[in-house]
Amino acid sequence: MTEQHEEPTEDSQEESEKAQDEEADGEDLDRIEPVDLSRFYESAFNPLKDHFKQQNSQLAGIISNAARVRAQWAVPRIAIPVPLGVGAAVETLRKQMADLTGFNDAIRQALEPYTAFQAERWQRLFSSMAEAVRSIYPENLRELAPGLDEMETLLVDEGIPLMWVPAPRTVQALLEAPDAATRRRLIGRRWKGITNDCEAVLEGVEHPALQDARGFALDVVDALRGGHTNAAQALAANLLDSLLRGHVTETLRVQLTRNDFKAKGIKFKLDDYKFKVACTFAPVWYAHAKYFPAKGDAIPRTFGRHPSAHGVSKLQYSRINAIYALMLVTSVIKFFDTEMPR
Incomplete structure (x- = not known):
């Protein structure tokens, strides 16, 4: 200096x-006073509260049902002795039960609207917050x-x-x-x-x-x-x-x-x-x-x-x-x- x-x-x-x-x-x-962002936060988050409550309730139901189904069809991790001659049939059934790809896809598809909506909402929210922060700069520094x-x-x-x-x-x-x-x-x-x-x-x-x-x-x-x-x-x-x-x-x-x-x-x-x-x-x-x-x-x-x-x-x-x-x-x-x- x-x-x-x-x-x-x-x-x-x-x-x-x-x-x-x-x-x-x-x-x-x-x-x-500096820029007061508290009202901005309130206006941005309050409209989302009811939606989050509803979506979270639906998501909890989906997860709960999934847990029950999974419990019913869960494959034991220990060996189960079976009578000679029926081993092949049991093995076929075990493989069918273990293949839960379709079930997992169903869960993913059920959640897609929820996650897509939230991603869009959060994107808009963060964009608005970024704009609010940039507003404290004068015009020549804003970008x-x-x-x-x-x-x-x-x-x-x-x-x-x-x-x-x-x-x-x-x-x-x-x-x-x-x-x-x-x-x-x-x-x-x-x-x-x-x-x-x-x-x-x-x-x-x-x-x-x-x-x-x-x-x-x-x-x-x-x-x-x-x-x-x-x-x-x-x-x-x-x-x-x-x-x-x-x-x-x-x-x-x-x-x-x-x-x-x-x-x-x-x-x-x-x-x-x-x-x-x-x-x-x-x-x-x-x-x-x-x-x-x-x-x-x-x-x-x-x-x-x-x-x-x-x-x-x-x-x-x-x-x-x-x-x-x-x-x-x-x-x-x-x-x-x-x-x-x-």
């Missing part, structure tokens, strides 16, 4: 003190449905946004890339397509409270296309900060952006948050790596909110970092658009 840097003292100390006794206006993301283990390196260790943007083909390429350097080059090569992806998602943002942010994010798109990458990165970095201050509580904002990796080796823990919160804000956490220019910290090459504000330089400002910043604000805006009450 790229080395993390500390934020200027005046920012971090002030935020830490405020976090103890103040809250900004906005949404507490911990109150946003790929990557697990957290697959995404963790990209989200937490490299700060690559994956929620809502980029498009599925780019996400797949990023997941299949062998290392961080390859992924960063891939984003750099596909910057035009990723910019288009961000624009498409931003155009679909409908919440009234997000229209100003949407407009500024589209300004970032225009700046990038016009070759004004420095302006695009600066606007996106400040827009990200404004979004967090405007739509989450102060305490939660500090929690989501407290990047102590350099000092304490503590990473953002995806399991501590609901799925969409974790995957949206892990790259935001990465972008808030602490950076103290007064302590002589080197300006990082990867995008960061603090070096964008306090370390303006050709090292920090670049087209690829502007793309990272645009992806971040697009992802965060769309998250709020889907979760904030109308």
Whole structure:
């Protein structure tokens, strides 16, 4: 993982003190409920209860009758002495009784409608469950449905946004890339397509409270296309900060952006948050790596909110970092658009 840097003292100390006794206006993301599948399970299983009861009763009858017939015609496993001269007749009868293939076929045929029906029902049930699980993913991840283990390196260790943007083909390429350097080059090569992806998602943002942010994010798109990458990165970095201050509580904002990796080796823990919160804000956490220019910290090459504000330089400002910043604000805006009450 790229080395993390500390934020200027005046920012971090002030935020830490405020976090103890103040809250900004906005949404507490911990109150946003995850997808509730309990009703889905109930609606899926309840219609089957009576059918299962009836079918199980019929099956029990079939098995019970089969057991009685089998007991009547069972062939002893011990030798039975027979009078001389009737051995051949007894052996013929024994073979006839032992040949229960027809009986077994009858049982199988009797069970076929039951097993076929259940297989069809279970297939529909599992398909519905799979669809419900996939629904927690944004549109660009729905068909790929990557697990957290697959995404963790990209989200937490490299700060690559994956929620809502980029498009599925780019996400797949990023997941299949062998290392961080390859992924960063891939984003750099596909910057035009990723910019288009961000624009498409931003155009679909409908919440009234997000229209100003949407407009500024589209300004970032225009700046990038016009070759004004420095302006695009600066606007996106400040827009990200404004979004967090405007739509989450102060305490939660500090929690989501407290990047102590350099000092304490503590990473953002995806399991501590609901799925969409974790995957949206892990790259935001990465972008808030602490950076103290007064302590002589080197300006990082990867995008960061603090070096964008306090370390303006050709090292920090670049087209690829502007793309990272645009992806971040697009992802965060769309998250709020889907979760904030109308």
